């Protein structure tokens with residue numbers, strides 16, 4: 001675990017510019033080929049596991065081995081001080097046993 005090198009996958013690199021995001025995923029692989037997922041925002045680490053039956057990838061808690069849940073988080077987009085026109089939605093992983101659920105309403109997005 002200690003020598004894991006986390007990197008934001010290229011397809012998600014743009015997300016780091018969005019200060020409002022609750023979740024910016026980083027991926028690392030250990031010397032056994034096991035993949036880990038870290039949220040750059042809070043540095044929580046999860047493990048990516050393959051379900052035997054159909055090869056589907058699932059995210060496991062590295063702490064309790066439970067399957068990780070996702071919380072839908074909405075961000076209000078403010079175009080000026082008084083108008084709220086739209087929302088942005090993201091899905092934030094968290095462990096129901098070990099983590100506090102992410103806030104349902106995340107940081108606002110300001111577009112002036």
Ligand SMILES: [Zn+2]
Nearest residue numbers: 061064095098
């Ligand atoms: Zn857990």
